Amino acid sequence: MRDLSLSVHHITRVEGHANITVDVRKGEIKELKLEIVESPRFFEAMLRGRSWEDVAHITSRICGICAVGHTAASLRATEAAFDFVPSEQTVLLRKLIIDGETMQSHLLHVYFLVAPDLLGVGSVIPLAATHPEVVKRALRLKKLANDICYVVGGRAVHPISMVVGGFTRPPTAQELGGLRQRLVEAVPDLEATAELIKALPLPRFENPTEYLALKSQAEYAFYDGDIASTDGDVTPVKDYRQKIRETVVEHSTTKHVSGNRQSLMVGALARFNNNHEQLHPLAKKVARDLGLRAPCHNSFMISVAQVVEAVHAAEDAIMAIDELLGRGLKDEPIKVPVKAGSGVGAVEVPRGTLYHEYSYDSKGVISDSNLIIPTGQNMANIEFDLRAILPQILDKPKEEIAHTLEMVVRAYDPCISCSTHLLDVRFV
Amino acid sequence: MKPKIAVFEFSSCEGCQLMFANLEAEILEVLGAVEIVNFREIMTEKGDDYQIAFVEGAITQESEIERLKKIREQAKVLVALGACAHLGGVNCMKNYQDQEEVRRYVYKERAEWFDTIPARPLSAVVPVDYAVPGCPIDKKELLEVTKSLLLGKKPSLPDYPVCVECKMAENICVFDKGMTCLGPVTRAGCATICPTFGNKCEGCRGLVDNPNVNSHKQVLQEHGLSVQGILNSFRMFEGYLEVAK
Numbered sequence: 253m254r255d256l257s258l259s260v261h262h263i264t265r266v267e268g269h270a271n272i273t274v275d276v277r278k279g280e281i282k283e284l285k286l287e288i289v290e291s292p293r294f295f296e297a298m299l300r301g302r303s304w305e306d307v308a309h310i311t312s313r314i315c316g317i318c319a320v321g322h323t324a325a326s327l328r329a330t331e332a333a334f335d336f337v338p339s340e341q342t343v344l345l346r347k348l349i350i351d352g353e354t355m356q357s358h359l360l361h362v363y364f365l366v367a368p369d370l371l372g373v374g375s376v377i378p379l380a381a382t383h384p385e386v387v388k389r390a391l392r393l394k395k396l397a398n399d400i401c402y403v404v405g406g407r408a409v410h411p412i413s414m415v416v417g418g419f420t421r422p423p424t425a426q427e428l429g430g431l432r433q434r435l436v437e438a439v440p441d442l443e444a445t446a447e448l449i450k451a452l453p454l455p456r457f458e459n460p461t462e463y464l465a466l467k468s469q470a471e472y473a474f475y476d477g478d479i480a481s482t483d484g485d486v487t488p489v490k491d492y493r494q495k496i497r498e499t500v501v502e503h504s505t506t507k508h509v510s511g512n513r514q515s516l517m518v519g520a521l522a523r524f525n526n527n528h529e530q531l532h533p534l535a536k537k538v539a540r541d542l543g544l545r546a547p548c549h550n551s552f553m554i555s556v557a558q559v560v561e562a563v564h565a566a567e568d569a570i571m572a573i574d575e576l577l578g579r580g581l582k583d584e585p586i587k588v589p590v591k592a593g594s595g596v597g598a599v600e601v602p603r604g605t606l607y608h609e610y611s612y613d614s615k616g617v618i619s620d621s622n623l624i625i626p627t628g629q630n631m632a633n634i635e636f637d638l639r640a641i642l643p644q645i646l647d648k649p650k651e652e653i654a655h656t657l658e659m660v661v662r663a664y665d666p667c668i669s670c671s672t673h674l675l676d677v678r679f680v
Numbered sequence: 681m682k683p684k685i686a687v688f689e690f691s692s693c694e695g696c697q698l699m700f701a702n703l704e705a706e707i708l709e710v711l712g713a714v715e716i717v718n719f720r721e722i723m724t725e726k727g728d729d730y731q732i733a734f735v736e737g738a739i740t741q742e743s744e745i746e747r748l749k750k751i752r753e754q755a756k757v758l759v760a761l762g763a764c765a766h767l768g769g770v771n772c773m774k775n776y777q778d779q780e781e782v783r784r785y786v787y788k789e790r791a792e793w794f795d796t797i798p799a800r801p802l803s804a805v806v807p808v809d810y811a812v813p814g815c816p817i818d819k820k821e822l823l824e825v826t827k828s829l830l831l832g833k834k835p836s837l838p839d840y841p842v843c844v845e846c847k848m849a850e851n852i853c854v855f856d857k858g859m860t861c862l863g864p865v866t867r868a869g870c871a872t873i874c875p876t877f878g879n880k881c882e883g884c885r886g887l888v889d890n891p892n893v894n895s896h897k898q899v900l901q902e903h904g905l906s907v908q909g910i911l912n913s914f915r916m917f918e919g920y921l922e923v924a925k
Binding site: 291292293294296297298300301302303306309310313314315316317319360364365368374375376377380387388391392394395398405406407408409410412413415419420421 | 690691692693694695696697698699701702704705707708711716719722723724725740741744769770771773774777781782783785786787794796815816873874876877878879882909912916
């Protein structure tokens with residue numbers, strides 16, 4: 253039985269700072285920690301005293317990668333507090349820009365952050381020389397996804413025109429038509445992406461948990477729905493505090509986010525496990541081709557689920573554009589009835605369900621806020637996976653163990669700068 | 681020999697680093713002209729022999745001060761990337777609250793685990809050579825600054841307000857639409873993207889060199905902003921500057 257002492261300082265190719273610490277004595281795990289060393293930013297405190305008009309533009313700055321998602325969740329929370337129902341055009345445009353961000357974030361993760369592991373290199377940079385066609389395809393698809401956000405929101409990182417009540421500048425029919433054509437032309441690139449991930453060896457691993465995602469009767473939910481669990485229960489978004497709980501864990505002074513079990517998973521695989529029947533046709537086919545079947549309990553398959561969702565998002569964007577063009581785009585006046593109240597907004601962002609909750613006074617100034625970030629929800633489950641996989645690889649060389657553990661963390665596509673304040677911080 | 685470049689981040693959303701990746705059309709050419717030795721967000725290898733450091737994020741912890749000083753010692757050229765590094769950015773909103781209370785509000789009984797100091801821009805800690813302003817930075821400007829540095833030229837930023845670009849873009853004045861705007865005192869160079877997309881300028885690029893802030897504050901007041909509203913406008917990105925105090 254071996255001893256192992258391991259420390260991976262600043263895990264690379266993840267968004268934010270994290271370390272893994274492992275201590276094994278005579279084959280028994282004495283200590284296994286995912287330590288978060290990102291500096292806290294205190295957004296919930298900073299929001300207090302700010303006007304409803306500025307809130308989404310502030311919370312967008314929580315995360316450069318899921319800025320559209322933070323904006324959407326923020327707008328939904330404010331509109332819920334004001335009992336305001338946005339127009340159908342607004343909802344369609346929000347769904348379209350979320351499709352763009354989902355595509356962009358998933359493709360960035362699969363091509364830039366995961367593929368180097370599977371191709372045995374340290375980053376995407378050497379791939380530009382050895383696999384130029386792969387890198388060029390990645391950049392083409394990423395640009396298309398970002399252009400969706402640009403056309404609809406004015407910018408991919410920190411959108412401008414999405415505001416409480418609607419859009420300050422709806423896109424033109426010509427802009428949407430141009431995107432539609434490029435999306436249709438991107439299908440071969442998306443299929444090639446599926447082929448790439450199919451050819452890459454993903455580790456076999458089984459570790460069932462509770463999978464949570466928004467669920468809607470109407471569609472594969474990103475923008476709207478109730479909180480569904482693969483354990484069978486369903487919770488309305490406004491009651492999220494009853495479902496997502498911070499609990500004290502024995503032998504630890506820190507809290508975990510949990511649902512029915514010790515840990516839970518949100519994100520692409522959790523959405524797939526809950527909502528796979530509602531995927532669009534090409535996405536369904538890609539899932540079948542890639543051997544992704546619900547329920548899937550292999551966390552390494554998150555990357556596969558991301559590819560499936562990127563395809564779904566492209567199909568969904570085409571459908572949203574068709575509906576928008578069919579209805580005709582209107583310059584809708586934005587009138588928001590400001591009043592005192594509280595509201596919760598939840599949307600599916602690339603890494604899982606994102607919750608914003610605000611309380612406003614009668615002038616529309618924030619008095620209280622709560623934000624629950626997907627990576628925070630996944631944190632306990634990442635540790636759960638690390639504990640499950642470590643005994644299976646304990647006979648491997650130290651470097652290989654470190655690499656595999658890093659791959660587990662990276663599979664979740666953690667967004668640490670986003671979720672800092674929710675993560676477990678434990679000092680060695 | 682290709683210049684060696686490193687990219688680092690402090691307290692930020694990492695969106696400005698993402699803008700490197702978002703240089704989709706030009707990124708391969710940039711990669712051909714430089715050697716990236718340290719960029720944790722996208723690569724495993726870590727080198728410390730860089731000449732140019734691009735640094736994103738504000739300084740909000742004691743430990744960050746030491747890290748930044750080490751980067752400054754190594755780098756021949758240090759570039760502040762984006763509003764957090766350049767101005768302190770949104771992080772400085774917390775400076776106007778009691779720091780102890782802020783920690784307790786967010787972390788409750790775990791507050792003492794989280795070190796925090798009032799947020800500040802890089803230039804409050806070390807000399808900064810150049811800035812790519814904005815929240816987020818503009819891709820074209822990032823490319824221009826990078827090109828200038830590679831050619832050994834001094835990058836320069838426009839020293840006129842956003843209003844100039846806004847007029848050239850033939851936008852309706854934001855004030856005429858009944859909103860208030862920081863465009864009259866904010867440094868141009870963003871192609872007036874926010875007013876063009878129907879919103880107001882929030883001042884993320886910082887002030888021009890000689891802004892007429894007092895007269896601008898008067899204009900804001902005439903358009904119905906309270907003193908608190910004016911301060912809140914400036915504090916969104918510019919809380920570290922005198923104008924917001």
